Structure formats: C-alpha cells, structure tokens
Amino acid sequence: MTQPTPGKGGYIGQAWLVILLALLYGGGLAGVENALSGKIKANKRAETYSVIPDLVPGSDPDKTDEIMVRGENAKEGLVYRTRRTDGSHVGWVLPAAGQGFADRIELLIGLDSGVTTVRGMYVLNQRETPGLGDYITRADFQDLFRDKPADRPLAVVKTDPAADNEIRALSGATISSESVAAIVNRALANFREPLRALAVERSPGNARPDEAVE
Amino acid sequence: MSTEGTTNVPEEGPTALERFINGVLPENPIYRQLLGMCPTLAVTNAMKPAVTMAAATAFVLICSNIMVSLLRRLLKPHLRILVFTLTIATFVTIADRFLAAYVYEMSKQLGPYVPLIIVNCLIISRAEICASKQGLGVAISDGVGMSLGFGLGLATIATVREVLGSGTWFGLHVMPASWPNWGIMALPPGAFITLGLLLAVAEWATEKRASTALWRTVRMLWSWRH
Numbered sequence: 001m002t003q004p005t006p007g008k009g010g011y012i013g014q015a016w017l018v019i020l021l022a023l024l025y026g027g028g029l030a031g032v033e034n035a036l037s038g039k040i041k042a043n044k045r046a047e048t049y050s051v052i053p054d055l056v057p058g059s060d061p062d063k064t065d066e067i068m069v070r071g072e073n074a075k076e077g078l079v080y081r082t083r084r085t086d087g088s089h090v091g092w093v094l095p096a097a098g099q100g101f102a103d104r105i106e107l108l109i110g111l112d113s114g115v116t117t118v119r120g121m122y123v124l125n126q127r128e129t130p131g132l133g134d135y136i137t138r139a140d141f142q143d144l145f146r147d148k149p150a151d152r153p154l155a156v157v158k159t160d161p162a163a164d165n166e167i168r169a170l171s172g173a174t175i176s177s178e179s180v181a182a183i184v185n186r187a188l189a190n191f192r193e194p195l196r197a198l199a200v201e202r203s204p205g206n207a208r209p210d211e212a213v214e
Numbered sequence: 215m216s217t218e219g220t221t222n223v224p225e226e227g228p229t230a231l232e233r234f235i236n237g238v239l240p241e242n243p244i245y246r247q248l249l250g251m252c253p254t255l256a257v258t259n260a261m262k263p264a265v266t267m268a269a270a271t272a273f274v275l276i277c278s279n280i281m282v283s284l285l286r287r288l289l290k291p292h293l294r295i296l297v298f299t300l301t302i303a304t305f306v307t308i309a310d311r312f313l314a315a316y317v318y319e320m321s322k323q324l325g326p327y328v329p330l331i332i333v334n335c336l337i338i339s340r341a342e343i344c345a346s347k348q349g350l351g352v353a354i355s356d357g358v359g360m361s362l363g364f365g366l367g368l369a370t371i372a373t374v375r376e377v378l379g380s381g382t383w384f385g386l387h388v389m390p391a392s393w394p395n396w397g398i399m400a401l402p403p404g405a406f407i408t409l410g411l412l413l414a415v416a417e418w419a420t421e422k423r424a425s426t427a428l429w430r431t432v433r434m435l436w437s438w439r440h
Binding site for chain 1: 325
C-alpha cells in the first residue's frame with residue numbers, strides 16, 4: 001500500500017491557509033469569550049438565585065452567602081450557603097458539572113444544612129439530544145432527586161426504584177440520566193465532609209454574632 | 215485568475231440582484247430547496263424562537279459568505295470544505311455565545327439548535343455554490359436573500375403553529391378567548407403537518423404561476439400567428 005504524498009509544496013504548502021485561519025479564528029473566539037464570559041456568568045448566577053427557594057425550601061435568596069469551599073480533591077469550588085429570612089442556616093446549593101451524552105452538563109444540587117439529604121436538583125445548562133436526553137430539564141425528572149439520601153451514592157435503574165437511593169432512568173436517555181446521577185455523586189463525594197465541617201463551625205455556640213443558626 | 219493548485223474561480227454567474235431575489239422566493243431554502251429542515255421543524259412552535267433562529271442563521275450565513283468570497287482565490291479544491299466548515303463553526307460559536315450573553319432565556323430555549331447551525335446545509339451550500347465562485351457584493355446579496363428566504367419560511371410555519379396551537383403571535387393573544395388551542399400544532403407532529411401543507415401551497419402557487427405563464431405564451435404566439 002502506498003503512502004499518500006503531500007503534493008506540491010509539502011503539507012504546510014497545502015494547508016497553510018487552514019492553519020492560518022485556525023489561528024485567526026481561534027484568537028477571535030478567545031476574544032469573544034473574554035468579552036462575553038462575564039455577562040454569561042452573571043446570567044447563570046441570576047438564574048441560580050431564582051431557583052434557590054425551590055432547591056432548598058425555606059431559603060431566602062437575599063440571605064444567601066457565596067463561599068469558596070476546598071473540596072476533598074483540594075480544589076476550591078463556589079458553594080451557596082442558603083439561609084431563612086431570619087438568618088438561620090437552612091442548607092446549601094452546590095454547583096456541579098460533568099460530561100453528559102452530548103456535551104457538558106451543569107447542575108445545581110440543593111442540600112440540607114447537615115448534608116444528609118438532597119433537597120432538589122436543577123439542570124442549569126445542557127446540550128443533550130433533543131427529545132430524549134434533554135428531558136433531564138423536565139421538572140418530573142429533576143423531582144426524582146428530591147429527598148434522596150446525600151450520604152450514599154445515587155444509582156440509576158431502569159425499573160421502579162426499590163431502594164431510597166435509586167433514580168429511575170429516562171426512557172431512551174439512560175446515558176444522560178446516569179451522567180446526571182454521576183455528577184451529583186461526584187460533587188457530594190467531594191464536598192460532603194467539607195460542608196458538614198462548615199455547618200458544625202456555624203452551629204449554635206459557634207455562630208457569628210450577626211447571624212442566627214438553625 | 216487563480217494560481218496553480220487553487221480553485222479555478224470563473225467569476226461568472228447570476229448578478230447580485232438575481233442572487234438576492236432567488237434567495238427570497240424562487241430558490242427559497244425551505245419551500246424550494248428543502249434545506250435546514252432540522253431548525254424548521256424544531257424551533258417553529260412560536261415566533262420568538264423562530265425569529266431568533268432566523269437571525270442567528272442570517273448572521274452565520276452572511277459572515278461565512280463574506281469570508282469565503284474573500285478567500286476564494288486562495289482555496290484549494292481538496293481543502294475547501296475544511297475551510298468552509300472552519301469558517302461556519304467559528305461564526306456559529308460567536309452567535310451561540312452572543313445569545314447566551316444577551317438573550318439568555320431564548321438561548322436556553324433553543325438549546326442545542328444554535329450549535330447545530332453548523333450542520334445546516336443551507337450555509338455550506340451557499341459557500342460552495344456562490345461565495346467560493348463570485349465576488350464579495352454578490353456573496354453578500356446571496357447571503358442576505360437566502361437569509362430572508364429562510365426567515366420567511368420559519369416565520370410562516372411559526373405563525374401557523376403559534377396562532378393555531380397557542381392562540382398567540384409573538385406571545386400576544388390574537389385569537390378569541392373561545393378558541394380551543396390545537397395543542398398538537400405546538401408539538402412535533404404539528405411541525406410536520408404545517409410544513410407539509412405550506413409546501414403544498416408553495417408548490418400549487420408555483421405551478422399555477424407556471425401554467426399561467428404557459429397559457430400567456432400560447433396566447434401570445436396565437437395572436438402573432440393571426
């Protein structure tokens with residue numbers, strides 16, 4: 001079998017335009033991302049605040065703190081510490097992300113203050129298959145995560161759940177369903193203990209003078 | 215003229231005005247060429263997403279036509295599709311990020327359909343048929359005409375589906391309160407039904423116009439003979 005020859009001018013001579021365009025377009029896209037990423041982050045933050053009362057019932061978005069927490073993997077991540085109107089700590093909203101079937105999925109996980117129960121789950125951003133995987137954005141799927149245990153990994157099953165940590169997969173979108181559960185499990189494994197430690201620090205007796213504690 | 219190994223660019227073809235007019239009606243992307251069926255069926259349940267999709271596609275189509283036309287003398291035949299795809303993907307990414315920044319809710323509603331503009335055959339076909347062979351003015355005219363034609367197609371289908379399915383147009387109530395919304399029109403079957411019916415109307419109108427023209431020609435020949 002003969003090897004293909006690069007033709008006149010060699011590979012660079014043939015592909016110089018493609019290489020040059022790739023560099024120019026890449027630079028242009030970096031500039032666009034740099035210019036717009038702040039606005040996009042602000043949009044996601046506003047959406048996060050709008051769903052906090054649903055993710056952690058009883059929360060007052062105006063009383064939410066944004067704190068950086070060092071996870072088990074030694075990396076810091078943003079966590080929303082939610083409080084009631086009277087200032088008492090009611091839970092956490094943990095942003096998490098991971099690979100789905102088609103693209104990256106971004107989630108918000110609502111947790112109680114002791115990180116024992118998942119209070120809610122919300123899909124912030126996804127690009128799953130239309131009509132199949134994108135059903136992870138539906139309320140009926142997201143509600144499946146409500147009141148699930150946060151101290152054990154969630155498991156996706158294709159039949160009716162037999163245990164309290166099981167989630168029924170979406171029909172025709174098992175990989176998307178498993179991806180969401182895997183993202184939740186990874187985030188909980190990473191932040192469960194650090195958040196519990198923070199909750200203890202803020203427990204009665206350790207509270208800041210300006211805040212009430214549950 | 216082109217250098218050795220690059221695309222031979224004859225610089226011949228329809229004028230800018232012809233390209234523009236052809237794109238709007240005679241070669242309408244949806245009703246005459248059946249291109250871009252994915253967004254046509256997926257985002258036409260209401261006018262707002264349809265118009266947003268039409269605007270995003272117009273941006274990508276016009277910009278890619280401009281770039282390809284400017285680069286046409288440098289294109290090598292076996293690498294031209296790569297250059298088209300690279301160019302289109304760049305402008306689609308810009309459109310996607312822009313929508314996420316300034317029309318966030320609509321960006322979420324359109325979901326993966328904005329990135330999917332990359333595989334819209336309309337855009338790569340205009341690069342191949344027009345922009346890679348003709349000058350900048352013609353390429354821009356072609357892009358604008360085809361964009362208007364595509365927008366017209368999306369808007370007509372979205373109008374039928376939103377009015378019948380939700381009783382609204384651009385979110386404003388246009389049907390009487392007693393109107394029983396035809397829910398199926400807002401669902402995927404409604405997209406296929408509406409597209410099929412409007413395609414039939416477009417075909418009927420074209421044939422009627424053609425038969426009228428034929429009849430006029432026959433009468434004209436008859437009058438000349440006598």
